[in-house]
Amino acid sequence: MNPLAELEFRIGQILDEYQTPGAVIGVLHRGEVTELAYGVQDITTGEPVTSGMVFQCGSLTKSWTALAFLQLVDEGRAALDEPVQSYLPHFQVADPAVSAQVTPRQLLNHTSGIEESYGDPGEDDDVYGRMVAAIVDAPQVSPLGSVHGYSAALGYAILARIMEVIDGKPWHRIMTDRIFTPMGATSTHAWREEVEPARAARGHLIRSLDEGPIPTPVDDLPRAFGAGGGVTSTVRNVLALAHVYLHAGLAPNGQRIVSATAIREMMTSRVPIPDPYTLGREWALGLVVDNWHGHDVYGHDGSTIGQNARMRILPDDDLALVLLSNGDSREGRHREIFDLIFTRLGTATIPPLPVPDPAPTLDPARYIGVYERPGTRFEVTSEHGHLQLHLDVDPMQAAIMCTPDRITHDLLPIDDTHFLLPPNTPLEDMQTAAIFGFHDGRAQYIHTNARLHPRES
Structure with missing residues (x-):
């Protein structure tokens, strides 16, 4: 029996209230998968969303890319704390010390402090090599390793270039060969040209409640964002990714993607986030970490120009929840739907935001x-x-x-x-x-x- 059947109508109401054209929700709970599909993939065609619809994952891509990098670590071909220059001898930014010392771990957890000054590297297969070559004068936003500051594209582009040098093929092929195919994620792609147009959701923006959703004028992110934001997937395939994190590196088909040691490292190597209320308290390796009423929660969010992805993993309950949508990105929508499902499953709900200090004494x-x-x-x-x-x-x-x-x-x-x-x-x-x-x-x-x-x- 579908454990969420009684919630389907209310979830649909919430999506309608937020004027979301279409969405798919997936729940992996104690080995059982539940999928719910709502709305349309494109408001201009009215084609209904199905559970097999392909959505843009945005920055949730980073959880896929990090997994592939840790696979190289398992093989002894890369190391988290070796300097980037060990793999890219000509790697250079404005600060010589950063050039010599920055490591993959600091790229994975967003503490490199390097400014995203890579220009326009184009749309060809050599995009990550071009990005690395273009940052020779990139300044520091903050000292190396000192504080978390999210890198939307550059940090994971450098990781992608390391992977390309080690494996001798473009990043999107590495992802297919190392991650998607072995775990059976046949509807997941790292290059937009490989996506079947008939299965792809179209993004939508909302400029006003009166106007409602409109098709996005920008269908895809630039390829520079690929390793950090270019993966497309179905809800079941994203749940398969969550399964790997929940089950010590094993995919639902039984294939080992990375070692249990790698998963433990990804989840426990953390840095504090200065603003702990937006996404979570700490940033791990390709994952954000929060604590909900005493329970550790892992995940990642992603947004493109008109599509959104949310993944939450609750190991204490052997539970993962994924929401993929092609419209409004307001956090209130995700909170309402997630808390509805978490309450139904009897697990921890999302803590509310704190209240302001009624009597501040700030200078x-x-x-x-x-x-x-x-x-x-x-x-x-x-x-x-x-x-x-x-x-x-x-x-x-x-x-x-x-x-x-x-x-x-x-x-x-x-x-x-x-x-x-x-x-x-x-x-x-x-x-x-x-x-x-x-x-x-x-x-x-x-x-x-x-x-x-x-x-x-």
């Missing part, structure tokens, strides 16, 4: 200033003692989404480094941020949405 001078990286600029200001965060929106994003050029949020303190950012519109969720790293009485970083932004010098 605004410690926080005000500009925090900036290429393409992203935040400014913290204070008016009558109340802090605000202003984001200068990327012009292309503002044009696509019809948003203002500058978005302002109040900063409601949780404590002296963590803040809530209340939503301004119904299309926004409550967000969180950390403003921290005080030096000479002033914060040095903003960490929000997993990204790190240093104070303007």
